[in-house]
Amino acid sequence: MKLFGAPQIPLDDIVSLEKNTPNLIVYAIPVMAFFTLLEVGHSWYEKRNLYRTKESIGSTLVGLGNVLINFLIKGLLIYGSVWIYNLLPWRMELNWWMLIPCYILFDLCSYWSHRISHENRFFWATHIVHH
Template sequence: MHFPLFGAAPIPFDDLHTIEKNIPNIILWAVPVMLFFTVIEMVVTYYQEKEFYEKKETIGSILVGLGNLVVTAGLKVGLLYLCIWVYNLIPWRMELQWWTLIPCYVIYDFFSYWAHRVSHEQRFWWATHVVHHSGEHYNLTVSYRLSWIQHLKIIFFLPVAFMGFHPIIFFVTNQIAVLFQFWVHTEYIRRLPAWVEYIFATPSNHRVHHGTQDQYIDKNFGATFIFWDRIFGTFEPEIEPVTYGITTNIPNKANPIFINFHELTDMARDVKQAKGLRKKLFYIFGSPIKIAEEKKQQEIREAVDSEVAV
């Protein structure tokens, strides 16, 4: 029996390139618009003598963004193959109906919240996300700072694919979700009407997420909808001015290789030096905050031992 929505025919893998061509390149089309508004923000910042941009950091953001576009383009066919494989595996496949984009987007954003939250709570996933937080200035170029290995997090979104959404719907949803986050990375849009702030991850809500103050750390994970944070107890309003960056800011601000892989390098060194399997696993999957606290305490102990030895 063929239902109006469910029960769509499997997609032959021979049609993979046809499906790929039918997926609109929304992000690619949006790049000129993003650059246009970024340049406007830069010019306004310059004439207002605001300290929203820093030369080396801006160069780093742009280079990271360009690299991410290359990586994404290179992985597109492989990710599409995976989505088609999942789509063909299940019997409740949905027809290609554009209105299914709405439920797909809401469900996708729910899993995005948890993927984002786990990326802050476990160091392995933090290494795929720290790139985005390493900027010490908040501006539109921060939205370009997307890790070159962030696609590992596709594992968090497989439940969405297993719900039977058409692969084209899944890919369009992903692109819109990424583009939504462009406009929230600015100081120029202050608080919006209360109902907007209650529902959406606005610039005000997202500035909090990038804060290094104690009350702001690990808050406001929502990508499009902030009500996930309200539901799961991670919401924090913007009250005091936000201090941006990470708890230990990086030195090589213009080097995209360093920006992308410094945390992985540190993690590998910590694992190598750690004694025992439990400690090694802690340095891979432990909380980045607890790992930083432990390393700080270890430095203090080593300093005290050094003074005693002298």
């Protein structure tokens, strides 16, 4: 079994993978619109002021901002990771056992990220919403 010396990943493969991956946002928008209309209809039927237009506009704008930021971060992470991977002289092929140390490393990073967000006042300001 060869540990090092995996081939580079062509960026064209990433582009074709991205083109063939379904965009889940496209499927989520009609579902969100349906439930928004259901909320409006229920509010109107019950003659209660449950629906707030300003709140919905704000939520929609936050959602659009989230989609934009995720798009930018996805591009940066995927293309940046492949670019760095291709620069490494000791690239490793993907094997089943590599998932174990990768998961442990991911869990360690997640733990420290969460802990820092509790310890540091700047990060706590954005993390407190989670609590």
